[in-house]
Amino acid sequence: MNPVAITGLGCLCAAGSSLEEAMTALLDGRREPRPPVRFQTTLPVPPLAFELPDFEEGAFPRTSALALAAARQALEDAGLAPGDLHGARVGVIIGTSIGATLCDETFLQARRAGLTPEPVSLRRILEANPARLISRTLGLRGPCQTLVNACASGTDALGLGADWIRAGLCDVVLAGGADELSRITTCGFSAMRIADPTPCRPFDRDRQGLNLGEGAAVLVLEAEAFRTGRRAPVQARILGYGAASDAHHPTAPHPEGEGLGRAIRQALAQAGLAPTDLDFVNAHGTATPDNDRVEGVALARELPGIPYFSTKGGTGHTLGAAGALEAAFTVGSLLRREIPGSLGLVHPDPALPAPPVTRRTAIPGRAALSQSLAFGGGNAVIILGRGDA
Amino acid sequence: MRFETPLRITGLGPVGGFGSGREAFARALREGCPPGGTLAPTGRLAHRADLAPLDTFLPRRATRRVDTFGRLALLGACLALQDAGLPVSSLGPEVGLVIASGHGATGSTLALQDGILQDGDPFASPIHFANSLHNSAAAQISLLLGLQGPCVTVTQGGLSTASGLLAADSLLRQGQVRRVIFGGVEEAGELTGLLWGDRPGHPGEGASFLVLEVGEGPALARLVGLDLPGEGPVDLPPDTWADRFGEGPGLPAFQLTGAAQRLAEGQPGPLVLGWEDPWEGPATCELWSTP
Numbered sequence: 001m002n003p004v005a006i007t008g009l010g011c012l013c014a015a016g017s018s019l020e021e022a023m024t025a026l027l028d029g030r031r032e033p034r035p036p037v038r039f040q041t042t043l044p045v046p047p048l049a050f051e052l053p054d055f056e057e058g059a060f061p062r063t064s065a066l067a068l069a070a071a072r073q074a075l076e077d078a079g080l081a082p083g084d085l086h087g088a089r090v091g092v093i094i095g096t097s098i099g100a101t102l103c104d105e106t107f108l109q110a111r112r113a114g115l116t117p118e119p120v121s122l123r124r125i126l127e128a129n130p131a132r133l134i135s136r137t138l139g140l141r142g143p144c145q146t147l148v149n150a151c152a153s154g155t156d157a158l159g160l161g162a163d164w165i166r167a168g169l170c171d172v173v174l175a176g177g178a179d180e181l182s183r184i185t186t187c188g189f190s191a192m193r194i195a196d197p198t199p200c201r202p203f204d205r206d207r208q209g210l211n212l213g214e215g216a217a218v219l220v221l222e223a224e225a226f227r228t229g230r231r232a233p234v235q236a237r238i239l240g241y242g243a244a245s246d247a248h249h250p251t252a253p254h255p256e257g258e259g260l261g262r263a264i265r266q267a268l269a270q271a272g273l274a275p276t277d278l279d280f281v282n283a284h285g286t287a288t289p290d291n292d293r294v295e296g297v298a299l300a301r302e303l304p305g306i307p308y309f310s311t312k313g314g315t316g317h318t319l320g321a322a323g324a325l326e327a328a329f330t331v332g333s334l335l336r337r338e339i340p341g342s343l344g345l346v347h348p349d350p351a352l353p354a355p356p357v358t359r360r361t362a363i364p365g366r367a368a369l370s371q372s373l374a375f376g377g378g379n380a381v382i383i384l385g386r387g388d389a
Numbered sequence: 390m391r392f393e394t395p396l397r398i399t400g401l402g403p404v405g406g407f408g409s410g411r412e413a414f415a416r417a418l419r420e421g422c423p424p425g426g427t428l429a430p431t432g433r434l435a436h437r438a439d440l441a442p443l444d445t446f447l448p449r450r451a452t453r454r455v456d457t458f459g460r461l462a463l464l465g466a467c468l469a470l471q472d473a474g475l476p477v478s479s480l481g482p483e484v485g486l487v488i489a490s491g492h493g494a495t496g497s498t499l500a501l502q503d504g505i506l507q508d509g510d511p512f513a514s515p516i517h518f519a520n521s522l523h524n525s526a527a528a529q530i531s532l533l534l535g536l537q538g539p540c541v542t543v544t545q546g547g548l549s550t551a552s553g554l555l556a557a558d559s560l561l562r563q564g565q566v567r568r569v570i571f572g573g574v575e576e577a578g579e580l581t582g583l584l585w586g587d588r589p590g591h592p593g594e595g596a597s598f599l600v601l602e603v604g605e606g607p608a609l610a611r612l613v614g615l616d617l618p619g620e621g622p623v624d625l626p627p628d629t630w631a632d633r634f635g636e637g638p639g640l641p642a643f644q645l646t647g648a649a650q651r652l653a654e655g656q657p658g659p660l661v662l663g664w665e666d667p668w669e670g671p672a673t674c675e676l677w678s679t680p
Contacts, residue, residue, distance in 0.1 A: 001563075041510045042509055042510045042511065043510050043511055044511055097522060097523075100493060100523055100544045101493065101498055101521065101522075101523070102492060102493070102495060102498055102580055102584075103498060103502060105502060105505075105506065108499075108502050108503065108506060109506060111583075112503075112506060112507075118586075119583045119584055119586075122580070122583070122584060123584065126491070126492075126546060126584075129544065129545070129546070131545070132545070132546070142617070143552065143555055143617040144545060144548075144552070144617070145543055145545055145552045145555065145556070146543065146544050146545055147541065147542065147543060147556075148493070148522070148523035148524055148542045148543070148544050149524050149527075149540070149541060149542055150522050150524050156539075156541060160541070160555075160556060160559055163559040163562075163563060164555075164559075167390075167393065167558075167559070167562065168390075169390055169555075183510075184501065184502060184505065184513075187505055187510045187511075187513040187518075188501065188513050188515070188518030188521075189518075190510075190511070190513065191511075191512075191513040191514065191515040191518055192515045192518065192519070193515075242565075243538075243539035243540075243541075243565065244482060244537060244538060244539060245486075245531040245536060245537050245538060245539065245540050246531075246537070247531045247532055247534075247535050247536055247537045248532070249532070250454075250519055250525075250528055250529070250532060251519055258537075259537065262482055262537070266565060270563070374524070375519060375522060375524070375528065376522070376524050376525065376527060376528025376531065376532075376540070377528060377531055377532065378524070378527075378528075378539075378540055380539075
C-alpha cells in the first residue's frame with residue numbers, strides 16, 4: 001500500500017497543549033493526575049484524572065471544541081491556512097466516544113423535576129459533532145465522518161482517513177480523535193471496577209486500573225500531488241493499518257490477544273514490513289490487569305524483542321482520543337529518535353513475557369507501531385514511519 | 390465518486406414498525422404502514438419494531454443483557470445473512486461490520502444517567518454503561534455471531550448511512566475482508582421523543598442491514614457510487630418513506646434497502662438516492678441492477 005504523508009500534527013492533552021510540550025513531559029517522565037476540578041462525584045474514593053482544567057470550550061460541546069482546537073493546531077503545523085484549502089477536497093474523520101453521546105445531566109435533572117426544558121444541549125451535541133464542527137467551521141468540502149469505536153476510535157480514524165487519500169477521494173484529510181473528561185463516564189468506569197484511585201501504573205506488577213484523561217489529536221494527511229504542489233515537507237507517513245475483532249467478551253480482551261495479533265499482522269503486511277523493521281511499539285497500556293497482560297502476551301508472540309511502552313501514565317486514558325494522541329506521540333518519538341520510558345511503571349509485572357521500556361531510550365527512528373484495544377473487542381493498529389526514512 | 394469496484398448487495402435484513410424481513414418490508418412499501426407504537430412518557434405515536442423474531446436466531450439466554458439498540462442490530466444482521474444464504478454464526482475474520490446510527494443507544498444512555506441521578510454516583514450500572522457506547526451493537530454482533538473482522542460504527546446525523554458506506558467500501562477495497570455486513574440502526578425512545586419536540590410526523594426505529602461483497606457473483610443490486618456532499622441529479626422521486634418507516638437519522642438505510650429490493654425485482658436502474666442532512670447538506674448514492 002502506498003504510504004500517506006503526514007504534514008502537520010495538533011495535540012492537546014494533560015501532558016501538554018502541543019506535541020512539543022507533551023513530548024518533553026513524556027520524555028522527562030512528568031505527570032500530575034489530580035481530582036477533576038470541572039465536576040464533583042460522590043464516589044466513595046475520589047477519582048484521579050488527567051484533565052485540561054484551563055481549556056475553554058465556549059459555545060461548543062467540549063469534545064468537539066477540543067477536536068477543533070487540535071485541527072487548527074495541526075493545520076498551522078502543516079503550514080496551511082483555512083483559505084489554502086478552498087477548492088480542495090478536504091475530508092474530516094474524527095474518532096470519539098463521549099463526543100457523540102446524548103448526555104446532559106442538567107437537562108435530565110430538570111426533566112425529572114417535572115420541568116419541560118428544551119433539549120438545546122442535546123441538539124447542540126448532534127449539530128456540532130466533532131467532525132462536523134471542524135468541517136463547517138473551517139469551511140471544508142469533502143466527506144465528514146465521526147467514528148465511535150470506543151477506545152480504538154482514534155487509530156481507526158487515522159487508518160480509514162489514510163484510505164480516503166489512497167482512494168483519491170480527498171486531497172487532504174484531517175484525521176484524529178477527541179474526548180472530554182465526563183462525570184458520567186467517570187462513574188461508569190468506576191462501576192466497572194477498572195479505575196485506579198491512585199496514579200495509574202501501566203504494565204506494573206501492582207497496577208489496579210486506569211485513570212481517565214481528556215484531549216485531542218489531529219493529523220493532516222495529504223495526497224502527494226497536493227503536498228508536492230505546495231512543496232510541503234513530510235513529517236511522517238502512515239505505512240499500514242490493521243483492524244480486527246476478538247469476538248470474545250463485551251468488555252474484556254481475548255486472553256491470548258488473537259484479534260490484536262491479526263490486526264498487527266494486517267498492518268505489517270499493508271506496510272510491507274517485518275517485525276524487525278519496527279523501532280518500538282506505543283502500546284495501549286491502560287494499566288488494567290487484563291489489558292496489559294493481553295498486550296504483553298500478544299507483543300511477545302507477534303513482535304518479539306521490539307521495545308514497547310505506554311504513555312497513558314502521562315495522559316490518562318483519553319478514550320476516543322487515545323489512538324490519535326498516541327499516533328502523534330509515535331511520530332514525535334520517531335522525529336526525536338528517542339522514546340520515553342513507560343510512565344508510571346515502578347515494578348514491571350514479572351508475569352509479562354518481556355518488560356516494557358523503563359527509561360528514556362535512543363532509537364534509530366525508522367518506523368513504529370501504535371495499537372489500541374477497545375471495549376467490544378475491537379483492535380486497531382497503525383504503523384508510522386519517519387518522513388525522510 | 391465511483392467505487393473502484395461496485396459493491397454487490399447479496400442480502401437484505403430490514404426491521405421496523407412494519408415487521409421484519411423482506412416480505413414485510415415490501416408489503417409496507419406497497420401498502421403503507423401507519424405507526425403502531427408509542428414513545429414513553431408522552432405517548433407520541435411512533436414506528437416501533439417487534440424484536441421477538443430475534444429468538445429464532447439466537448437463544449434468549451445469549452441476548453439477555455443486550456439492550457434494544459443491540460437487539461435491533463442483531464436482528465437486522467441475522468436477517469441479512471439469512472437472506473444472503475449465509476450462516477449466522479462463526480462468521481470469522483473475513484467478515485467486517487459497519488453500523489451507522491445518528492443517535493446511538495439512546496435507551497441505555499438515558500438509563501445510565503437516570504440511574505446515577507436517582508441512586509447516586511456509586512450505583513451507576515456497568516451494564517448500562519457498556520451498552521451506552523455507540524459501538525455496543527457492533528460489539529454484540531461481533532461477539533454473538535463470531536465476527537472477527539474489523540467493526541466500524543459511524544455517526545453523522547442524517548448522512549450516517551452515506552458516511553458508513555464509505556467505511557464499508559474502504560474495508561472491502563483494502564482487502565481486509567471479503568464481505569461486510571452494513572446496517573443503519575436507530576432506536577426510538579424517550580430521548581427520541583424529547584428531540585422530536587412538536588414537529589409533525591412520527592419518529593421511527595428500526596434496522597436495515599445489507600450484506601456487501603466485491604468481485605464477481607450474483608447480487609440483488611450493485612452500489613456503484615457515492616457523493617458526499619452530493620452534486621448529481623436525484624432522479625428517484627421523493628418517496629413517502631417517513632409514512633412507512635418513521636423518521637430518524639439512521640433510517641435512510643431503509644431507502645437503500647428499498648432501492649436494492651426494487652432493482653432485484655426487475656426495476657431498471659440506475660436508481661439514485663438523495664439524502665439530506667440539515668447541517669451538512671446533500672449526499673447521493675447510485676445503485677444499478679445486476680447485468
